[in-house]
Amino acid sequence: MVSSEFIIGVLATGVTLATPVLFAAMAELFSERSGVLNLGTEGMMLMGSFFAFWASYSTKNSWAGVFAAAAIGALMGGIYAIICISLKFNQTISGVALWFVGWGLSSFFYRTIFGVREFPPIIEGFRDVPIPILSSIPYIGPILFNHNPLVYMAILLIPVAWLILTKTKWGLDMKAVGENPRAADTLGINVFLVRYRSVIIAGILAGIGGSFFSLAWSKTFLDNATAGRGWIGVAMVCFGRWNPILTAVGAFMFGFADSLQAGIQSLQLGIPYQMALIIPYLLTIIILTVTSRKAVPPRALGVPYERS
Amino acid sequence: MEIGSLLKKCIVPATSILLSFAIGAIAIFLGGFNPIETYRALILGTLGSVGGISEVLVKTIPLTLTGLAAAIAFRCRIWNIGAEGQLISGAIFGTWAALSLPEIPIVSLLVVLLMGFIGGSIWSAVPAALKTKFGINEIVVTVMLNFTAILTLNYVVRGPLLDPHAIVGYSYPQSAKIPEFEQLPILLLGTRLHAGLIVAILCVAVIYLIMMKTPLGYKFRTIGMNPQAARYGGIDVTKNMLIVFLLSGGLAGVAGVMEIIGVNLRLLDGISSNYGYLGVVVALLGGLHPVGVFLAALFLGFLIFGIQSAQRSVGLPVAFVIAFEGIVIICLLLGEYIQQHFERLRGSESYGQ
Numbered sequence: 001m002v003s004s005e006f007i008i009g010v011l012a013t014g015v016t017l018a019t020p021v022l023f024a025a026m027a028e029l030f031s032e033r034s035g036v037l038n039l040g041t042e043g044m045m046l047m048g049s050f051f052a053f054w055a056s057y058s059t060k061n062s063w064a065g066v067f068a069a070a071a072i073g074a075l076m077g078g079i080y081a082i083i084c085i086s087l088k089f090n091q092t093i094s095g096v097a098l099w100f101v102g103w104g105l106s107s108f109f110y111r112t113i114f115g116v117r118e119f120p121p122i123i124e125g126f127r128d129v130p131i132p133i134l135s136s137i138p139y140i141g142p143i144l145f146n147h148n149p150l151v152y153m154a155i156l157l158i159p160v161a162w163l164i165l166t167k168t169k170w171g172l173d174m175k176a177v178g179e180n181p182r183a184a185d186t187l188g189i190n191v192f193l194v195r196y197r198s199v200i201i202a203g204i205l206a207g208i209g210g211s212f213f214s215l216a217w218s219k220t221f222l223d224n225a226t227a228g229r230g231w232i233g234v235a236m237v238c239f240g241r242w243n244p245i246l247t248a249v250g251a252f253m254f255g256f257a258d259s260l261q262a263g264i265q266s267l268q269l270g271i272p273y274q275m276a277l278i279i280p281y282l283l284t285i286i287i288l289t290v291t292s293r294k295a296v297p298p299r300a301l302g303v304p305y306e307r308s
Numbered sequence: 309m310e311i312g313s314l315l316k317k318c319i320v321p322a323t324s325i326l327l328s329f330a331i332g333a334i335a336i337f338l339g340g341f342n343p344i345e346t347y348r349a350l351i352l353g354t355l356g357s358v359g360g361i362s363e364v365l366v367k368t369i370p371l372t373l374t375g376l377a378a379a380i381a382f383r384c385r386i387w388n389i390g391a392e393g394q395l396i397s398g399a400i401f402g403t404w405a406a407l408s409l410p411e412i413p414i415v416s417l418l419v420v421l422l423m424g425f426i427g428g429s430i431w432s433a434v435p436a437a438l439k440t441k442f443g444i445n446e447i448v449v450t451v452m453l454n455f456t457a458i459l460t461l462n463y464v465v466r467g468p469l470l471d472p473h474a475i476v477g478y479s480y481p482q483s484a485k486i487p488e489f490e491q492l493p494i495l496l497l498g499t500r501l502h503a504g505l506i507v508a509i510l511c512v513a514v515i516y517l518i519m520m521k522t523p524l525g526y527k528f529r530t531i532g533m534n535p536q537a538a539r540y541g542g543i544d545v546t547k548n549m550l551i552v553f554l555l556s557g558g559l560a561g562v563a564g565v566m567e568i569i570g571v572n573l574r575l576l577d578g579i580s581s582n583y584g585y586l587g588v589v590v591a592l593l594g595g596l597h598p599v600g601v602f603l604a605a606l607f608l609g610f611l612i613f614g615i616q617s618a619q620r621s622v623g624l625p626v627a628f629v630i631a632f633e634g635i636v637i638i639c640l641l642l643g644e645y646i647q648q649h650f651e652r653l654r655g656s657e658s659y660g661q
Binding site: 039083087089090097098099101104105108109110111112113228231232235272274275282289292293 | 335338339340341387389434438442443444445447448449451452453455456459460462463466467585588589592625627628629630631632633634635637638641642645
């Protein structure tokens, strides 16, 4: 009854749906590896989603949208860095505050700029760009190599993040600062610089992740479009034990579950669609429950560094 | 002395509010509105009439309860961001009870309120169990459960609790009307101000007594200050955290059921208007103190209804509420930061003498 086309479809959509979670999780990973808990990811994504929409609507160019999302993400990351690294505010509370700011302002600016309309303004957005040769491989081609550019960016981000975090001085400095900032400081690493850098990179990644919703998914701006994907990114970092590859695995698992629930809805088995939509959220809770007992976060996570 | 220290406690929240209005003015200006005109509309729309003031109080009721829910949890260092879901769950359970109970004067109403409390507690029992049993951080879990609750509500008002008289495809998806004997009485004729205000104030008093005057509250506060020390001191941290979680969820649940039996009189989508999330800012603005929570809820109620009136008069989008809330929290943290620095400065001066 379930055809192979259905399975390929579910897997391909799963890769697409994993994209925003992957960006969110990588953003969170960069921030947390340096010792800064960033619960504002969801808010940064929503701002990214709106600015991407606005920029690409005005310029008719989707890449301008990606750039705008990255810029607003960097700005929010910078603000969060000042708040948490320099002023040393409580990271849980200020992260939640940043979420509210991003959530509220994205909807506020959308309403003030575009007003209330009967039909929402639509952008062209990204289209699927099949990669020559690779996309014609049976099964794997349609699943991995027939997507919009943001999906390819997300997939490329996995090895890039792994390289940066484990092989470069930037990444090793981040790890040192996240595990033991005082020792890192003694070794001459500028703790504040490293943390600022990581949180701003996190902002950029979250912003681009948010742009997915307007540029590649709905082709318009929707209030609260992320629907918790930023938070799920936070959960996936915990699932991935602060390792980029495992974190990516988590993001893909989420994407496939999300796509599967959409597939189940399309089969019309009489299951209420709301119950299907709940699956990804419950799955996140279950994943956290099963895996987080063994998870050991960076030792200085959430603790502001005081140079005495 | 008492009044002096009370005033001193109000300095930081009051200045943060003023600062938030200043930052908010920038956002309003960027959005293409005149900030002065907007704020004028905000104040006139709320405090300019009895109707306005009563609407502020109507919003104060759920905000007080979600604020208390967040405050007692935060006091215990439990980051319950799930009041939104707990409120919705309370509303669902309460509505279900209200529509199935027979008519017994007063008793039915009390049972409905209790069911709201239980509904909220059930929703907070999940993060409570996961945190105390497996050590799983409650923040992500409570946020996930908020989305789950919204979807469950969406299903329930189209399925099990759909008004049997509704005409599919024509009527709005909502439950049947709450029978009159289970509705909260109106306090002021011609307004929507209902007896939930009394329930909210009672809850403030009860939580104040529990937190400040009983051994239980002492345990909660000790856990919040230092869980390790509390454990060494012989306090059962797990058990007390569970109690706080259930109490916190229950209070949010009562907020939810009272929105149904006091204001909407039917269960429908979007009953919460983000009261659960707004409870976070109410708790922080109120200094995690029950009385402070009530004052902060009054302010937030004023703000929300004010922005709603400003939407009607000058067209300011209501989405501004949630952004303003975030700005208030950041300003509050900033205010506390500056105050601490002042105290440290003053401290070093007195050392010099």
